Amino acid sequence: MRARLENAGVDAWLVRLFDAIDEGNMPAMMALCRRCEAAFGEALVDLVPSYTTLLVHYDPLRLTAAEARAKLAGLLEDLAAGEEPQGGEVKTLPVWYDPAVGPELARLQASTGLSLGEVIALHAGQEYRVFALGFAPGFAFMGSVDARLETPRLATPRPRVPAGSVALAGRQTSAYPRVSPGGWNLLGRTPARLFDLGREGLSLLSVGDRVRFTAITRREFERLGGDTAPVAPLAEVAS
Template structure:
């Protein structure tokens, strides 16, 4: 896989109230893969500081949501704890995230936008596959559905807005892009991303020790495979409905 990005400059964080028991900590103003070591370091520092008083901590592109137990501390105390934890913060190692290789069957039948994006750029679908699978992506955040990771950054030329009318059903394993993000649908659900292909990899499994395959900071590379290989891996070749 490619080398990790260089570190960004240290963040200047600020806090915002989002509920009687939750605060948003804003570390950066823009999305940048180089911010991830700081986000991960802040995540670790806050988990350690809050301990059992922490209900949930959700890292994202530029922020962390801190959900704390109001029976244990007031918002004033929570703000002080955050300030204490993040003062003098140092970035986490750029090697913290795990590496994943995800086999993908890129095909019009399961990825209707593959041809549309190729036509827009004036290239063939093989070129779109080469570009999408030709770089590593950083898992910035988990959300939308269990195991669903928002990843980036997609090559600027491939950036494509979400569909104006979302599909009612997108198959589990569908690989898509929206603007400069890419993601894999962890389960069948509605969705408006531009679908390029499908993987048979299970992203969310309650029987695994770690039920979500991805976590923030992980690095992902897609590997094109044939229809036959996809079927051998247990993939579902049912065509994706247009709408």
Template sequence: MTSRAACDIEALADDAWLLRFGDRIDPELNAAVHAMAARLRALDPPWLRDVVPAFASLAVFFDAAEDPARVHAALLELVEDGGASALPLRPRDGVIEIPVLYGGEHGPDLEASAAELGLSPRELVVRHSAGDYTVAMIGFAPGFPYLSGLDPALALPRLATPRARVAAGSVAIGGAQTGIYPRESPGGWRLLGRTPWPLFDPRREPPTRLQPGDRVRFRAIDAEEFARLASRQDAAS
């Protein structure tokens, strides 16, 4: 079943509907996704259990005891009433600054990536850290933020052969996006640097440090500051 307005509504599971705003990575579509998520959270209908934003879609999970047709009708009414546009996306106050030690052992792909782009490593660092980013979605692994806003001139293809191990906190470029590996895992994105900040901790509420819709900037740091910040995180854990 589909809506006649801003998005299509598709069955995702017995207890979930998918609101599909499009099929491409686009800042306006992503803003509409987050606006609809915010609208649903603000309304907080009794049947709502969770909303999970993606780049161009929103999964809406509801109480399994609820009639799916009734939930569909409520979502359809919200969409047709301009539910997403009725509540413009309001990013969280302020910008989250993430410290990054670029290059060296923490950014093994920095020099090769810069050469491929026709830049010096320093120029790549300056341009990457000058970007204004938005957490478009969390995915791939718990706490992994897909960040939109990468300068199109810095887009890089993923590695032909992914690494078996990527260190937690690695800041990377994959295609037209940048992101941060929250935990050690395999990965094929180009590694530019690393942050000492932990992005995922199951003991914390919420466990993910960054949330969809957050605004982010990177700040280049040196090895001394990296070590100091890392030691603080170790002491706090």
């Protein structure tokens, strides 16, 4: 692992740890986050990890750019790609998988030759790692989806995707925390509150968490407070 430090302004350094997306990157990424928290102390403003990089924001009134860079260089000296076991909390998200709220389920059936039950079982049948948060507050980029479900983003994004929509793009999956535009393939909907201003930390999911989706019935979805408003299929959106 050959990390590179890139200046990201008067109060930040970008640590480029890896060149390719890989689940095996996560232990080193999270280890570096913990090292930064300990080494920077009160001078640390924020850490923004992603698939391959870590953005380190610091207080320029407490540290100069050179001092911050020197700290990071020291933290990277003996950082090994596999130095720590996979950690993170395990979070379970209930999902109502149904064409009414997951209009791309039919598209996946057609492209894969799988039945509706098989598509759902493949998506809900494995554990996903949260690699990054971005796009919108609380939007977690997770991977990796079973290769049989790999599907490109929609050619024309929807102007409105309901909150809680569970979706995939390529071999990534996520759930929309709030109503927003979006071009991912919708598979279902979760009643979980993914972003809450009243919650400590705001986002239900954090980088490094492991996430499991579990299929529930419409009745259970409604009992948990889910919104059953349907989403138009892709053909109707494009027309």
